Amino acid sequence: MRFRAVALMLGVLALVLVFAGSAQAALTPGSSGLGDPFFPLAGNGGYDVSHYSLDLSYEPSTNDLVGTATITATATQGLSRFDLDLRGFSISRLKVDGRDATFAREGQELVVTPRTGIHSGTEFTVVVGYAGTPTVVTDPDSSIEGWVPTDDGAFVVGEPQGSPGWYPVNDNPRDKATYDFSVSVPAGLTVMANGVLVSHVTSRGRTAWVWHEADPMAPYLATATLGRFDLTISTAGGVPSYVAVDPQLSSGNVLRKLPEIVDFYSSIYGPYPFDAAGAIVDSARVVGYSLETQTKPVFDRVPDETTLAHEQSHMWFGDSVTLTQWPDIWLHEGFATWSEWIWSEHEGNRSAHQFFEHYYNTPPQDVRFWTPPPANPGTPLFLFNGTIYVRGAMTLQALREKVGDSTFFQIMRSWAALNRYGNVTTAQFIALSEQLSGMDLENFFDVWLYEPDKPVSW
Numbered sequence: 001m002r003f004r005a006v007a008l009m010l011g012v013l014a015l016v017l018v019f020a021g022s023a024q025a026a027l028t029p030g031s032s033g034l035g036d037p038f039f040p041l042a043g044n045g046g047y048d049v050s051h052y053s054l055d056l057s058y059e060p061s062t063n064d065l066v067g068t069a070t071i072t073a074t075a076t077q078g079l080s081r082f083d084l085d086l087r088g089f090s091i092s093r094l095k096v097d098g099r100d101a102t103f104a105r106e107g108q109e110l111v112v113t114p115r116t117g118i119h120s121g122t123e124f125t126v127v128v129g130y131a132g133t134p135t136v137v138t139d140p141d142s143s144i145e146g147w148v149p150t151d152d153g154a155f156v157v158g159e160p161q162g163s164p165g166w167y168p169v170n171d172n173p174r175d176k177a178t179y180d181f182s183v184s185v186p187a188g189l190t191v192m193a194n195g196v197l198v199s200h201v202t203s204r205g206r207t208a209w210v211w212h213e214a215d216p217m218a219p220y221l222a223t224a225t226l227g228r229f230d231l232t233i234s235t236a237g238g239v240p241s242y243v244a245v246d247p248q249l250s251s252g253n254v255l256r257k258l259p260e261i262v263d264f265y266s267s268i269y270g271p272y273p274f275d276a277a278g279a280i281v282d283s284a285r286v287v288g289y290s291l292e293t294q295t296k297p298v299f300d301r302v303p304d305e306t307t308l309a310h311e312q313s314h315m316w317f318g319d320s321v322t323l324t325q326w327p328d329i330w331l332h333e334g335f336a337t338w339s340e341w342i343w344s345e346h347e348g349n350r351s352a353h354q355f356f357e358h359y360y361n362t363p364p365q366d367v368r369f370w371t372p373p374p375a376n377p378g379t380p381l382f383l384f385n386g387t388i389y390v391r392g393a394m395t396l397q398a399l400r401e402k403v404g405d406s407t408f409f410q411i412m413r414s415w416a417a418l419n420r421y422g423n424v425t426t427a428q429f430i431a432l433s434e435q436l437s438g439m440d441l442e443n444f445f446d447v448w449l450y451e452p453d454k455p456v457s458w
């Protein structure tokens, strides 16, 4: 008996060792990317971020950024190490759960090896202290993004890959998180980040601007645009609205339209999705575009009404309902362009049908107008090509005329409601359209979204 008891104990010990061994074996490196067809290294595998707390200090005269990022995440696999995305900067400290971690830099990958592995399902905290000159990223289509210095501060935009130019991040639209920002700048400057303004406190010649974004946000939609601004706080869509205008610019009356635009889109797409609204109007023509940074789109000049409406509609389509992979960008830009048309129609100007007719008159020989098809840009070079916008919008207008207004607006509202704060694919939009219309729309969407030629029958 005694012998057998010892044998049993040895058996238990062996089992314990086997379990310990398999748990150890289950700790593997998180992947360095998420396999996006256009930006395969953007984002990282093995964890899901729930919150970023960014504590930054910026000196415009020297373009020096000093930051501490505190990132709360949960492991989705057993992790022996994991990556963040960060471009440039020197790292002064890196801690995982309060303990120093080792790290290595490989291009945009910041490879972090914690002292002990992280088991699947465990929440962990990463603190990265960093400093240096923030990065301006040049995209495949030659546009610039990231932290772009201006004459009085910086214009901060991240679509599709600029965010690692100013903070360590899991830079993939699939990993949404909430954000806190505290940004210190010389007194007299204003920092415009996402969400609601918590406080701005000046002491010893510097002001710390604190913003809180309580709703899930894709990393590329974060901003901390700063400079001299006249900031007006009012309400739009039932939430605080923050409108900042560079005093060098004369913004005229266009920004007064903002609450009306928010109300109109709320009436056709469903409730405004975020707890803050607004606009940031900077003088930054070197950038050459505006961006739908969450809660407050940022403009490189005074927008016209069409551009203002376009960016506001992105709060529903792009920011709340976000693509899963970048080649589906028409789900943002086609929708925002159609939103321009329906705003125009609502205002009693040119109707969405008239826009459609105008563009449909383009002859089939005009290959540059008709290709690439909206849901298959083929290369990141065409991410923001005209067809993604215009032929994407034509697709929605053609759908509206095929299924009728009542069903069409039901599709748009359902799309916004069902996927609020989520990530989507074109296949899901097609499935929802078929479900709500009761029609077989395979040929319709094939002709409009995937075939390179001008659609002739659908």
Ligand SMILES: [Zn+2]
Pocket (backbone or CB within 6 Å): 310, 311, 314, 332, 333, 336
């Ligand atoms: Zn857009």
